[in-house]
Amino acid sequence: MQYKDIIADEFGVSVWPKSHERTGYYEIIGIREGRGIHTARGAELPFKSGDLFFSRPGDSNTFTVYEPTHFLRLRFTIPYVSKQPLTVLPENWNTWMDRFLTLPDRNNGSLLQIQSDRTLAIQLLQAIVNEYSGDHKLRQQVIFQLFTSLILLIWRNSGLIIDSEELSQAKDVRKEDLTSYIEQNIYEPKKLTLNAMGTHFQYSAGHMGIVFKKKTGKSLSTFVQDYRYDLIEKRLKYSRLSMKQIASEFGFTDESHLNKFVRSKTGLNPSEIRMDH
Incomplete structure (x- = not known):
């Protein structure tokens, strides 16, 4: 299949289409109106009007729609962002764009926190x-x-612009410090974002993502979801907690979302893991 370098469309739905595919594309999705749950790489977070999400080729990316939702979707390829004449590009465009496309956790929640930028991004x-x-x-x-x-707005909100002064002044951090922080806060998802960890360890969100990947070999979202699954597996094998209790303990909205998470990690239902032990 041959791809166009960029595709933009919009659609309103009450149920997220199962046929939605992004093979070969990077994708930015904006929520013009509506609300529900966004699921990406095992992580579930609520979405609402003004949110903006990013995914890479091959990412699992679905939306559970709670009320009719209008999506704005932009798909693009590497050639689209790299083939433009240098005379029309912002300074350091290629370096910053590379960070944007490769930095972990870009789809671990909405990309925008500044309210005025949320409105402007949807308009763009x-x-x-x-x-x-x-x-x-x-x-x-x-x-x-x-x-x-649009990309500049995302950079401004996500801490992707890291200057040399920050790199030289930021304190060093050990792998043990990072893993200990996650273990202590695994039941508090709001503390397991690049912004929250960056504040704790005195890094910007962008630098935190780079440091975390360098120290652990995994992105923050992958590390958190792997550790989360390890704990859930222990509950299934060695406790008498019900599926409902386990789902509640780990912040799932219901048992079906727990099932979906476990299946994404193992291909099995939680009940099958419990029965096998």
Whole structure:
């Protein structure tokens, strides 16, 4: 299958389409209106109007819709962000874009925290969709300028811009410090984000992601979900807690979401793991 370098569309649904696929594409999804649960790589977080999510090719990325939701979707490839003339690119574009595409945990919740940026990002994404579906002159140039503005907003919110002064002044941290922090806060998901950990260890969110991957060999979200599963597996094998109790302990909204998480890690249902022991 041959891919276009960029595709933009929008759709309103009451149920997330099972046919949704992104093979070969990076993807940014904005929520113009609606609410529900966003599931990515085993992590479940609520979504609402103004949220923005990012996923890489091959990522598992679904939405459980609680009320009719209008999605704005932008798909793009590596060639799209790398083939543009240098004269039209912001300074350090290639370096920053590489960080954006490879830094872990980009889809571990909405990309935007600043309220005014949330509104502006949805407007930019809507403008990209409108331009893509139109046939105006300079259409591709306008789309790329809107795209760079959207990425700049994401950088501003996510701490991806790391200057040399920060790199030289930030304190060093041991792997044991990182794993201990996660073990102590595994039941408090709000403390297991790059922003929260960065505040604790005196790093920006972007630098925290780089340090964590370097020290542990895994992204923060992968490490947390692996450790979370290890604890759940022990509950299933060695405790008499009900599925409902285990789901509640680990912050799942119900047993079905616990089942989905365990199946994503093992291919088995929780009851099968319990029966095998």
